[in-house]
Amino acid sequence: MKTQIGLTALLAALSTGAIAQNFNDPAEFERQKALLTVAAQGPDGKPWEQNLGGEKVDTAKYKKPGPYKLCFSNAGVNNPWRVVGFTNMQAEVDANKADIASFTHADAEGKDDKQISDINAFVNSGQCDALIVSPNTTAALTPAVEAAAKKLPVVVFDRGVDSKAPVTFINPIGGYGFGIQGASFIAQKIPAGGSVLALRILPGVDVLENRWAAAERIFKEKGIKVVGAEFTNGDNAKTKAIVEDYLNRFGKIDGVWMDAGATAVAALEAFEDAGKPYPVINGEDQQDFLQKWKKNKLTAIAPTYPTYQWRTPVIAAIRILKGEPVVGPTWKLPQPAITAENLDKFVNDKMPPLHYALCGCEQMTNYPARWGGK
Amino acid sequence: MSAVASHTVPSAALRFARGINVGLAVFLALYGTIAVLQPGYFEVEGFLNFLRRAAPLIILACGQLFVIAGGGFDLSMGSLVTLTVLGGSMLAGGNPENTWWTIGVLYLIGLGVGLVNGLVVTLLKVPSIIATLGMLLSLNGAALMWSGGAPRGYLPENFRALGRLVYRDVPVTGIMPLSVLILIGFVGIAAWLLHATVFGRQVLAVGDNPRAAELAGVPVGATRVLVFVISALSAVTAGILLGGFAGVSTAVGQGLELQAIAACVIGGAQLLGGRASVTGAVAGALSLFALFTLLNLMGLPQPLRETVQGLILIAAVASSAWRMRRA
Numbered sequence: 001m002k003t004q005i006g007l008t009a010l011l012a013a014l015s016t017g018a019i020a021q022n023f024n025d026p027a028e029f030e031r032q033k034a035l036l037t038v039a040a041q042g043p044d045g046k047p048w049e050q051n052l053g054g055e056k057v058d059t060a061k062y063k064k065p066g067p068y069k070l071c072f073s074n075a076g077v078n079n080p081w082r083v084v085g086f087t088n089m090q091a092e093v094d095a096n097k098a099d100i101a102s103f104t105h106a107d108a109e110g111k112d113d114k115q116i117s118d119i120n121a122f123v124n125s126g127q128c129d130a131l132i133v134s135p136n137t138t139a140a141l142t143p144a145v146e147a148a149a150k151k152l153p154v155v156v157f158d159r160g161v162d163s164k165a166p167v168t169f170i171n172p173i174g175g176y177g178f179g180i181q182g183a184s185f186i187a188q189k190i191p192a193g194g195s196v197l198a199l200r201i202l203p204g205v206d207v208l209e210n211r212w213a214a215a216e217r218i219f220k221e222k223g224i225k226v227v228g229a230e231f232t233n234g235d236n237a238k239t240k241a242i243v244e245d246y247l248n249r250f251g252k253i254d255g256v257w258m259d260a261g262a263t264a265v266a267a268l269e270a271f272e273d274a275g276k277p278y279p280v281i282n283g284e285d286q287q288d289f290l291q292k293w294k295k296n297k298l299t300a301i302a303p304t305y306p307t308y309q310w311r312t313p314v315i316a317a318i319r320i321l322k323g324e325p326v327v328g329p330t331w332k333l334p335q336p337a338i339t340a341e342n343l344d345k346f347v348n349d350k351m352p353p354l355h356y357a358l359c360g361c362e363q364m365t366n367y368p369a370r371w372g373g374k
Numbered sequence: 375m376s377a378v379a380s381h382t383v384p385s386a387a388l389r390f391a392r393g394i395n396v397g398l399a400v401f402l403a404l405y406g407t408i409a410v411l412q413p414g415y416f417e418v419e420g421f422l423n424f425l426r427r428a429a430p431l432i433i434l435a436c437g438q439l440f441v442i443a444g445g446g447f448d449l450s451m452g453s454l455v456t457l458t459v460l461g462g463s464m465l466a467g468g469n470p471e472n473t474w475w476t477i478g479v480l481y482l483i484g485l486g487v488g489l490v491n492g493l494v495v496t497l498l499k500v501p502s503i504i505a506t507l508g509m510l511l512s513l514n515g516a517a518l519m520w521s522g523g524a525p526r527g528y529l530p531e532n533f534r535a536l537g538r539l540v541y542r543d544v545p546v547t548g549i550m551p552l553s554v555l556i557l558i559g560f561v562g563i564a565a566w567l568l569h570a571t572v573f574g575r576q577v578l579a580v581g582d583n584p585r586a587a588e589l590a591g592v593p594v595g596a597t598r599v600l601v602f603v604i605s606a607l608s609a610v611t612a613g614i615l616l617g618g619f620a621g622v623s624t625a626v627g628q629g630l631e632l633q634a635i636a637a638c639v640i641g642g643a644q645l646l647g648g649r650a651s652v653t654g655a656v657a658g659a660l661s662l663f664a665l666f667t668l669l670n671l672m673g674l675p676q677p678l679r680e681t682v683q684g685l686i687l688i689a690a691v692a693s694s695a696w697r698m699r700r701a
Contacts, residue, residue, distance in 0.1 A: 080524035080624070203677070230670070235628075236620035241427050242670060248414045266620050273538065288528075288621075352526040353622060372526045 023209035029217065032176040040334040048308040048360045049315060052332040056325040057167060062153045063323025064129065067101035070317055071128035073118045075136035075159070076110040080262070080286075080354035085158075085310035087371055091364040092311040099318050104128070112140040119144045123151050130317040133166075134158045138206070153320045155313045159207070167320055168328030170312045172305055172335035175210025179259075181303035181337045182282030183215035186255040187222040189280040189299050194254030197246050197279075198229040199239060199267060201260050207305075211259045219257075227253065236266035243270035255280040261302065262354065264289045268298075285338055288353035290346055302338035308360030309333050350374045396693055397641035397657030404664035411671050418547050426540070426551040427619070428663035430455075430612035433557060434630055435637035435659035436564040436652060437608025440601040442638050443568065445581035445647030446495060446502030448602060450509035451609040451634055454487055455627030457517040458613025460525060463622045468528035476533070480610050487513065488606030492599030502602075510631070517624075525622040537618020553615050560611060565652040567604070577601055581647020637662045640690040661690070 035052050042050030070093070077086050086105075093103045104127065108115030115136050122128050130153045135141035142161040148154050149165035157170040186196060196219060200212055212229070219226050227250055232239040246253060247270065256267050261284025271278055278298050283289035285304045293300045312333065319326050338346050338357065346357035352372040361367055368374065405424075409415040415424060434451055441448040458480050465476040487509065494505040539552040568574040576597045579587040588594045609627075616626055641658030643650040665686055669679040 077523055083523040233625070234623070235625055236623045237427075237430075237616055237626065240620050241667070244423065244427075245412065245667070245671060248420070249412055262623070269538075269621070273540070352524060353528055354524045372522060372524070 023206065024213035024217075028174075028210075029176045029180075029214055032173050032214075033180055035173045035332060036177050036180065036335070046360070047306065047334045047336070047358075048311040050334055051327045052173070052334060054327040054331050055329070057328035058325055059153070059167060059320045060323045062130075062167070062320050064321055066099050066318075066321065068099060068129040068318065068321045069102045069104070069127055070100055070130055070132065070314065071104045071106070071122045071125075072132040072313075073106050073108065073115055073122060073134070075108055075115060075134050077107055078110050081305070081307060081356060084354075084356045084359055084371065085307040088307055088359050088361050088364075089310040089314060091361060091366070091370060092314040095364060096314060096318060099322075100314075102127070108136055110136060112136050115141060116144040119148050123148045128152060130155065130321055132157070132313040132317055133161075134313075135161055138162060153317070155316050155320070157309055157313045164329050166329070168316055168326050168331045170309060170316060170331040170333065172309055172333045174335075175207040176214040177335050178303045178305060179211035179214025180218060182211075182257055182301060183218035185301040185337075186257055186280050186282060187218055187224050190224070190254040193225070195225045195227045195250065195252070196255040196257055197227055197243065197253050198257045199242070199259070199263065200229060200231050201234045201262075202231055208259045215257050215259075224255075232263055234260070234262055236263050239263035239266040240270045240273075243267050244274060247271065247274045247276055252276065253279055256282075258282055258284075260284060261286050261289050265292050268292060268296075285346065285357040286353065287348060287351045287355045287357060290338065290343065290357060291349055294343055294347050300340075304335060304337060304356075304358045306333065306335060306358035306360065307356045308358055311360060348373070395642055395651075395654050395657050396690060397637075397654055397661050400640065400690055401657050401661035401664055404661055404668050408664060408668050408671060411668075419549050422547060422549055422551055422554055424663075424667070425554050425557065427667075428660055429553045429557040430537075430616045430619070431630070431633055431637065431663050432656055432659040433560050433608050433612045433615070434634035435641070435655040436561060437605040437612075438631070438634040439564070439638045439641075439643055439650050439652065439655040440568065440577060440604045441502065442635065442643050442645060443581045443647055443650035444577045444598055444601040445584065446598070446601070447506060447635065448491065448605040449503065449506040449631045450487065450491060450513055451605060451612075452627035452630035452632075453510045453513035453517065454484065454606060454609040455613040455616060455630055456624065457483070457513050457520075457627075458610050459529075459617035459622055459626045460517045460521045460624065462533060462614065462617055463525055463527040463529050464520060466527065466530050466533055468530055470530040470532045473530050473533045477614065480614065481607065484606040484610035485603060487609075488603030489599065491606065492602035495602065496595040496598045506602075521624070523624070525624060527622070529617050529622060533614070534618045534621070537615040537620075553618070556611070556615065560608070561652065561656060564604075564608075568650065568652055573597070573600070578648060578650065581650075583648070633662060634659070636687050636691070640687070662687075 038052045040050040040052055077083055093100055106118035108118055122131055131148055132155045133145055134157055138160055142163050145154060145161045146163050146165045154166040155168055156166040160169050201208055228246060230242045256279045258264055264283035265288045268278060280299045282301050282303060285302050316326050350368055350373045355371055361371060414420040438448055462476055462480055465479060466472040491506055491509055494500050495502045537553050541550040544550040576592045579592050580594050580597050584594055637658035638655045640661055641654030643654060665683060669682060
């Protein structure tokens, strides 16, 4: 596993020269920045059914009588974010029992080749009325998704494919939006001339690179000194060691920017252990961070990549098979940030530490037990 | 390098160089460089903090050393560390009253894992590298199933203290991390077991030549089972310290088994058994951890870091192998 990550990282670095521009696309940056201020359309209080001003796609040609057989090719359930998301999706399927005859799931375990064969098997099985795909990587999965889209309606979400063949592609605003929200907050809250440490998981992953590209740009614009950008591999112990070393070297760090929130608490603990005041920090919507934030009255923000987006593809697939128009070919979901003002709404100490608060699952059956809560 | 010169009569300096442990020399060189980059490391407090962070790896290396000395490998250590951290958080559920029995249960799990590893190797005659690889997969699966793929609880503060608590205002050293005290205790027991007991000599005998050991009356099977138990218990100890230091995460143990093996080899242990020293394993683990720290401090990009890390590992192991042939 680790060597795999290492290898991916190495390949990513070797090809950086060729693809660096893709990770820092000023036009996309501006587009996502604008989307952050767009008012969502759709039912109130149900962000997973809302959209940020997309077109409608006519789906009359896919109409067939129900109940429907849905198939889902999943990139993996290999991190807590995907665990929460997949739980949301299963709950959404259960909530639509009347319309769904069967829901078949294939876990690609983070491997492109397995996902390609999963998709082919689904298409050839004839057991799928519609196919939902959460691609492992964009380029590798594009041909398989295009081929599948010729046979049956396809809904793609989370990471995308390079094709307009799917009926719709559902995702929130994106990586730049996340980076902008976190970095703007930190830039605004730290004292003039303050220093920021950036903690990143690993290089070469598009959404993470986008987050960092946006943050770097914001910090540069505001004249903030970034004392370091370190890779933590998402490991708590490594994160804590890195932050300890930086505190040791610089004595004081005013802000910590993170490209993902999983190790935010470990970073904060390093400040505690060193007897230093907490930094201005961005985490994500994991409960452990939200609880720490509330308990210690941190100056913090939590940009999100909401897991409620896992509910939307099921809803979209049913609508498509019923011949109802859906938002497409891109369906942009709102991507809110948790701030001091609405923190209380999301913090919940009955939920597991790495539960993502923006699951949109609070009203679903078997909440909270199904998500591991008490 | 000087390999050519040694074909002739070795000079006194060279003989002296061979006498000291490579791991120790590598560690001193690396640590010196770290301290130049960041002077805080020259102070006692800096060194103790470094030890606190290195403690889990040192403990793992000491446990792995017994298995290596006995002629095997234990690849299941890292996944046992993960299981310890995840299991600890599930069992304790954030309640400080549960800490002590939770730790007891974790050690029982470790005992069970070690016994299974040892029995599979001795009774079923499965090579240890395969037996423990199977255990690695099973334990990872068990940890995933148990936790549902994401951590589901917190470690209580008194559990965390084992890896996190630092006593302040201590005479002489200034500070004293609790985990360093645990480390010293553990290393002391390991050194005593391997170097001062009959059991330790039996481990080395089994690793050196199992047939000869058997003929000499060494209980080969029991010895082999015990080394896996020691290794598993060390993995639980390291897991408790790691969970204490940094909290719960699913990736916590990934790759630690290879680091532990590398540490043993840098410290002069002979793969496939027969030669091992606890001092060497400790020095090896320290140099490995110093290497990680140094590469971090130098701010090299991750891919380059991993390349350098791999090259240095190969160089260190090759040099200790070379020295062994020459010795």
